[in-house]
Amino acid sequence: MAESPNPTPKYITFSTVTGYFQQDDPITEDRGFDYTKTNFGLIDRAYDGDSEFDPNHKKTQWERFGNEIARLNHGSEPDVQYKVLYMGRHGEGYHNVAEAFYGTHDWDCYWSLKDGNGTITVTTPFSSLPLLEFAVLGFLENWSDALLTSVGIAQAAKANAFWRSQIASQNIPTPESYYTSPLLRCLATANVTFSGLDLPEDHQFVPTIKELFREELGVHTCDRRSSKSVIHENYPNWPFEAGFKEDDPLWDAEHRETNEAMDMRLGQALEDVFSNDKNTYISISSHSGAIGSILRVLRHRNFSLGTGQVIPVLVKAKQVTGERPPRGKGPYTTISTCSAPSATDVPI
Template structure:
């Protein structure tokens, strides 16, 4: 079997290009239309890997007598080795951060008032949500993910080869609690790699404004920031909320970077609900809602396509206009 670094073919020719993505179905329950995302428990379902065989009668039997995760890992390697030039496969574990204080605030004030008033503040009523931290519940949700990995690693689940993390505090906290202390293989240690583009929707909401780089590295000295990571936040604007089309383009650009430069086949992304929704849309996956702390694995096929990715035109800021006073929450909200 070839070395992992040979899994991604070299570019066919010079010139601009991007990747066309599709979700490979039949491997994870979350990718199947009949799965109800409202009641799906990824911990109880052990990430949702579908039990199946990985060979046909008369073919290579090397998957036999292996656990499902080990057989799946071999299968992904086989697909990459057999793929045409410019085509390759990766499994992405997309994790949403645990509950943050901004989530508590939105529930407290109601979404309408949150979007037009409270989200523009750094905090209120004893809560702080500027670059929001995890609540106690959010920390427990991340620890639950840690427990699932601890349970599945002895069963042969492939350890992620890269741990990509958003630079927001709540995602860095979630990644640490989810992945620390699990005895990862020596060639796949937990080393968080912070990427700017895997963030939540940009602008207006202070919970989505990251801290300065010096503060991040002081609070999380074990992380690695991507090259050219600036000291102040270069992407957040106080008066412009990133539209969905722009967010999708940003996350597809992030995927292009990962699929071009990362030789790994199993990758972890610790991110946000909006960012994960854009990734799922970008890879042709069905809509699948994640609760805070939720994780969804996606088996992705990428095919190199000549030409630059088409950037959408700039659209008006997403969300309501700011309001001078918070609207009165509807009955039943604001508790």
């Protein structure tokens, strides 16, 4: 009997469907943009299905948007799918405070290579700290896999309040699947943002911890993750993706990931989600660099996010027959370092 031929190779291409959110419009400034003051950036507009879905004009903008997405998916070709990504950057972390204090040059060449600056140590597991108790803690001795500051916690709480308001007043389509970077600041941000919301019973907040959704890899200790055991100790009910390692397999003390390498990694993460998750509304809790890379993969315009900010994107994914572009570990670069910080530097 003749052997069956090898399966035809396929891969997924991504594009942003523009015209739905202010953030994909080139005239929208990212500096100072606040998703809580703009309905997540959802553009107030009519959709093709409005006349049938909302003949009496009683539905909210988000309800009509939800119908539009269902209509797009229902009418799409078998190899095309549409998903809405709610991508949130973590709240302010102690590493963000340190970079702002020391300056980007000294942070990149000296302080970011350190585990901390030798001030206050916190030993209590952070996920067990009450919000107000956590908020009064001072600067950390250790910003390796940095925790949230009180400002960062407040930013996540603001997101929680906004989601709560949107669910109650707009009937916004809530995430059906949740993913988070394994870095502690993202885990904490996701936890504060989505805990306690009135979510559908079949789509409760139980995020999958996914390795490839983490920040730009290498050199900076704030981007070196904690062990799987530490993460599990603090979030025992959150599942890890299959194959998640005990110790960080990706961080490199001497080399920093390039944009090309990031785009390969984040593209792989997206392809995994789109290939294996049939849900339409996806939450991703991640980082500024990682979300910037995702936007490049999605062919979205550059849109920088401040700490605690959120950007939604309507994505069209198409399965393509043929050999996939290269994937795996892309090129890294060597970072210039300095033997000492500027003379004006003092501990915080």
